Amino acid sequence: MYRRSLFGLAAVLAVASTSLFAQDMIKIGAIAPKTGPLAGGAVVTQWPNVQLWVEQVNARGGLDVGGEKKMIELIEYDDKTNPGEHIKLAQRLATQDKVDFVVAPYGTGFNIATAPIYGKFGYPMIAVSAITDKMEELTTRYPNLFFTLGTTTAFVDGVKEILIEQREAGTIGNEIAMVNVADAFGIELSVRARELFGEAGFDIVYDKSYPLGTPDLSPVMKGAKDSGAKAFVAWSYPPDSFGLAEQAIIENLDVNVYYSAVATSFPAFKGAYGNKINNVLGAGGTDVENPAIAKYRDAHMEITGKEADYWASANTYASLQILEQAIVGAATLDRDVVTQYIKDNSFDTVMGELSFENNFSNKFWSVGQWQDGVFRGVKGSNVDGAVPVRVKEGWSE
Amino acid sequence: MKPATWQELIWAAVLVGLAAFWPMVTNGYWLGIGVDVMMYTALATSWMLFSGPTHYISLASAAFFGIGGFVVGSGMSDYDASFWSMLALSALIGAALAALIGLATLRLSGVYFVIFTLGLAEMIRNLVSWVQNNFLGSRGLYVLTDFTDTHLYWMLLVTAASVYLLGWIISRSRLGFALRIIGGDETVARHVGINTATTKVILFTTTGFFAAIVGAIIAPRWSYIEPNQVFSPHLSFFVVIMALLGGSGRLWGPVAGVIPFLLIWNWVDSNFPNQSILVLGFAFLIIVYFLPHGVVGRLEQLRARARGRS
Structure with missing residues (x-):
């Protein structure tokens, strides 16, 4: 009985929290390692930037989607650096949590493993920590997958x-x-x-x-x-x-x-x-001399309490800026429209002006x-x- | 472990038939859970074939699972081989390796065997990485196929059903009888003329064979194979925990462990994403306290009680 009432309470809370704010919220899902072999990299490069971006957007009053301000609700999971676990959680984000958009995973393998799932639901994936020489084959196969960190x-x-x-x-x-x-x-x-x-x-x-x-x-x-x-x-x-x-x-x-x-x-x-x-x-x-980078690094330090790394941190933040600007620019939560917007436009980010050719951004250190x-x-x-x-x-x- | 009955086989056939329709009624997340259930059912049942009657706890599942994933990854990336030929090859390699290891180690008993099998996955991971690095060379092990979860689910279902059928046949055969005697007392078994080494090696080989097949089937789902991940020792522990949660007395025991385990695990994972390992630990304490003989043990206890009352 006790267990059942606990379940019940959780369910009530879940329903209450989604129905109250559903109107003016935009749900963003993020899965990356917090434990396991890749956690050491993800907690330096991936997670702090997700936190930074969400806090900054919400501090500005949310994302402007077609004239309506929407706050970001972040749904985050730890994949334990396990592909099986990650795939299951990605399916959960898409079909149970029904998030509006996702942050691309951390690690080459994880991006490729989830591309079919996210592709099926039309989620654009702006991958950062994924470096491969198979870019052409992969982006042909998964047109929703974008690469930003090089080959x-x-x-x-x-x-x-x-x-x-x-x-x-x-x-x-x-x-x-x-x-x-x-x-x-x-x-x-x-x-x-x-x-x-x-x-x-x-x-x-x-x-x-x-x-x-x-x-x-x-x-x-x-x-x-x-x-x-x-x-x-x-x-x-x-x-x-x-x-x-x-x-x-x-x-x-x-x-x-x-x-x-x-x-x-x-x-x-x-x-x-x-x-x-x-x-x-x-x-x-x-x-570091670039004013945009310097400002970003200060904000990173201030909000997350950690120093940004000197590589993919800025690219990770830039990928979130691209997602943000594409949603605002497309003025809709329709993922196909947003994906097309990413392909057709260029974006003003901490890494400078970024745009995609065949889903590949050719600007990186x-x-x-x-x-x-x-x-x-x-x-x-x-x-x-x-x-x-x-x-x-x-x-x- | 008791010999399986015809009744059990009929029930199993009905359940397999029903399970085949799972992809028709669901999609996405719950189909994904179904894939996990089938994967672990196949692994835990094949583990049970060997470890159930002999009481040799093997932590080698990850070693064979990893071989399956790696052979498919390497074959498809480096040699443009087809998935099916690599699936067959990985099963053969898995079985051959298990036979080899069985011959060398099944004389070890108790804790020595457990420790050896635990180290095995790590040893094979390093060996495979070394071979890949020095002889194969690779630009990443990509397994890009058009299989969806539905296909993989059915493949795993067929594998799990095959494992069960094989187990059912073995358990009613002279081999199964011999295994039960070995499990009871190995010295007695040897004295009544059972070739204990051969018997154990045969069963251990089937475990390796099926675990490699499961690893090979999962490879297209992971798409990109890293030895570090396919040989993860977590898998071996999960298999043992699920099999024991189900109960080792019956061939269908693992199924009764896999399903509740995965449901609890997923519930914990989605409700306490940052504390899942911790909450899981508590769940285990509760399981051990309330279900010391596994789900099967509890069910049989209840049935005996109901019978006693009537």
């Missing part, structure tokens, strides 16, 4: 350009030490890198992979050091980007170019190693560098404000 090739290209520049400047030779995490994205990047670096005449003298979650990276770093290469490239994930930097400091790795991929742009990276990681290169980047406590963009596609690359000089404070 696998673009990321490798950014690093290749730097290597070529440094070779011309004489700071490195043809030898590269390269390592990668033996998991989906790490393998994908390293396979592409072997092709592109090879074409550019580089010789990968040390090429090793290590399993995801390896606690001890010291053999990997010792091997890289022994190879004598002056350039070190790691296609790494959040836990190991940190682990590699730590080993590089311990081994005092003598290189002029040091690059590690995902999570190098996290404020926690600087927090962990201070100035020792000065001039370390990593995936991502941003232009690919490589950044820690320069005196700030991770600045050094390579990117159609972005302004790139600063010159500096040479890594030792690992002391």
Whole structure:
């Protein structure tokens, strides 16, 4: 009986809360990891921006949909970094919660796995944390899916350009030490890198992979050091980007170019190693001098209490701005109309003017560098404000 | 575990027939839950085939499930193979691997076997990643098909029904009899001339075979396969918990565990999205307290009581 009355109470509350506000609310659904392997990235890049955006829109009195102001009601779920769980929750958002719009998931696999479900209900998905070389095939198959953070090739290209520049400047030779995490994205990047670096005449003298979650990276770093290469490239994930930097400091790795991929742009990276990681290169980047970015970073700090990361945070926020402007611009909650509006228009965001060609926004940072406590963009596609690359000089404070 | 009866088989056939109509009456969310129910029913029943009579708790489900997902992902992405050929291949690999592991480890007993199977999924995940990294190379394991949840639901239903049918046949055969004696006392079984090792290996192989098939069928649903996720140890625990919640006394026990478990899990998940693991823990305490012998045990207890009264 007790349990039944609890159920009853919950049901009454649920009905009351939806019927009272249903008229002037717009329901937005968000699913991303809060626990599990990808949670570390999602709580830095994804969740704070969702929170920031919702609070800012509601503070302005809501979204103007055809002359009617609607407050945002956010429905959020933790997918526990489990695809099965995520798919089930996405179906729940679409058919039970009947949300008006969704925030695209965090992670390449999750965006692709949910694209058919959201596509069936016409939800536009402006994916950010999803990088792939299969963009054309995927957007043909799922016309509701938009990509904003670039391709696998673009990321490798950014690093290749730097290597070529440094070779011309004489700071490195043809030898590269390269390592990668033996998991989906790490393998994908390293396979592409072997092709592109090879074409550019580089010789990968040390090429090793290590399993995801390896606690001890010291053999990997010792091997890289022994190879004598002056350039070190790691296609790494959040836990190991940190682990590699730590080993590089311990081994005092003598290189002029040091690059590690995902999570190098996290404020926690600087927090962990201070100035020792000065001039370390990593995936991502941003232009902190840009007034729009600076304003966004201040608001992020103020509302979420956390520093925005120096990469996909701004893109994630921009994707929400696109969704917002498309709803307001289309002046309707009709999802097909809004999706078409996204395809046809350009949007004024913290990342500047963004628009889509074949569902792909070709404006993003690919490589950044820690320069005196700030991770600045050094390579990117159609972005302004790139600063010159500096040479890594030792690992002391 | 008791031998299955004809009556049970007829009931099972009726239920399978009814379950086949589920996609006709529902869509979206509840169909998705149906897919989960079928997936775990197949996994938990095949787990029960081996672990029910022998009392060897296996935490290897994720290892075989992962093999299924990975073979389909790798075959379709890297070699443009068809889904069906990869489904068949993954079942063979799953069975072969289980046989190999069975031969090597079924001499272990009790907690040693449990620990070994727990480590197995992790070991295979690393092995598979290493092979992919060094020999296959990959630009991501995409499994893009036109299957909808309805198709996958039916495939899983057929798999679950096959597992049940096989279990029913085994339980009435000499093999099933031998298994029950092994479960009762392995030393006695050996003394009466039962080849205990072969018997156990055969059953463990069927578990691996079916878990790999389930993993292969789920791969198109996930669309993008990451070894890290298909080999998630959570799955192994879920399978064991659901099977035990149902009760290990009957072949249909797992079904009686899978459905209530998934309903509770989804209710918790949608009402307490940020505390689901915590609330689930409390739910387990309640289950263990009120249903120590699983749903099946409670049902049989009630039936015995009703009979006693009449």
